[in-house]
Amino acid sequence: MKRCFEGVGLRCLFKGVSMAAPRPAKHLLIFDFDETIVNENSDDSVIRAAPGQELPEHIRQTFQEGFYNEYMQRVFEYMGDRGVKMLDFKTVYENIPLSPGMLELFQFLSKNQDQFEIILISDANMFGIECALREAGCYSLFRKIFSNPSGFDKRGYLTLGPYHSHKCLQCPANMCKRKILTEYLSERAQEGVEFEKAFYVGDGANDFCPSMALTSTDVAFPRKGYPMHKMYQEMEKKQPGVFQATVVPWYSAVEVCQHLQEFLKKKR
Template identity: 85%
Template sequence: MKRCCEGVGLPCLFKGVGMASPRPPKYLLVFDFDETIINENSDESIVRAAPGQALPEHIRQTFREGFYNEYMQRVLAYMGDQGVKMGDFKTVYENIPLSPGMPDLFQFLSKNHELFEIILISDANMFGIECNLKAAGFYSLFRKIFSNPSSFDKRGYFTLGPYHSHKCLDCPANMCKRKILTEYLAERAQEEVEFERVFYVGDGANDFCPSATLTSADVAFPRKGYPMHRMTQEMEKKQPGAFQATVVPWESASEVARYLQELLKKKC
């Protein structure tokens, strides 16, 4: 990244007087939300706001693999019919606990914010993510949040839409996180921001898809014992070396913080 008037044939008048442009962040840190930042699946959590804290069988039977977003649209329509309002959903989202060690990790990132650009890619929904992160006090950490659009209509019903369409055969119909991450990196490169390393913190099968595109310089942090972790292990058995990123499983996000801390020490 050029600073001041370098590269345009003029002397830089501001050198040495503290006027240089701030350096871009060195690292991109990507988070999932459900069962990664928070310790629950938020789509399942909101059922606590439904009558009897349960869904009727005829709603649950409409679920189809790969079409969870459509299923949740039906769940939310049912809850709207039952009189569940914005405040009811907000209360549930605000009270979902963060995963073990996540506050420690976020505090570490807050202290080192100039080194990390942080984004969130989630198949949950924007309203729920914002409610939770604002209540926890960490919303401002994230440069950008990618999630399914959600709002409340004139009736007060909570509505949900798909994030986008894609051609990936491994991801749900409404979201491919690989596509989102690839496009984000390309967009930032056009803005002359390129990262030394990408770190990906997740848990699910839809987190495996983007993490499989990481390079040998990057690090994948799968939650131990969850689908993303199992899939990285299976790939290593079937195709040794095919998964290029360093794999660092975690039970507590404090382990992620310690890994990043050690990395920064080595850089000093």
């Protein structure tokens, strides 16, 4: 599979933030964030900055399946009303632990940046992701981050918006990762950048949709026991062979690292 992207070097709290300068790459590596790079759901983690580290029942009851982004907008409004400031949010995001083995994986990738173009697609928010990645020392590895736009308004409240609109019935109203990935690949192809192989590292149900866009030459790394892995297993039972990519489940990101190491050895 030959796939074909650009970086604009723009640092701000908006969707689709570009960071690294363009460089030749043979392989595309896609990461999710929550419960993949970090070992928690950052939307749950941030509640630690709320008074009493919990939300009132009337806020929790407003959650609707498929509309989590809108729910988090209400959560951030409530936290702003209770005096939670930027530094409070930043401290929480910076202290979310990495998933097991993720540091080792990032160390490997930092030594092999010429082999991979790395992007992140997440239904979290840009401010939180940037805080966490900078604290972990791996922010510069990512050529582009796709996430919900966030920032602080004149009141000092953390605000959140939807990433885009789409017609996918499987995904939350604010984000379809498959749409983002396919558009990204199309954009890169137009720019003359080709990828021999794609690797997708994720955990959630919203990671299963984009992984269905992978081909037989690609690799999906679903976190063991998490929704993405379970959905793959269910599909294999009901429709064997429909999922095209090679599947390598992981408990620790060291397993992802080992697979990539072996892959590069075979290429040399």
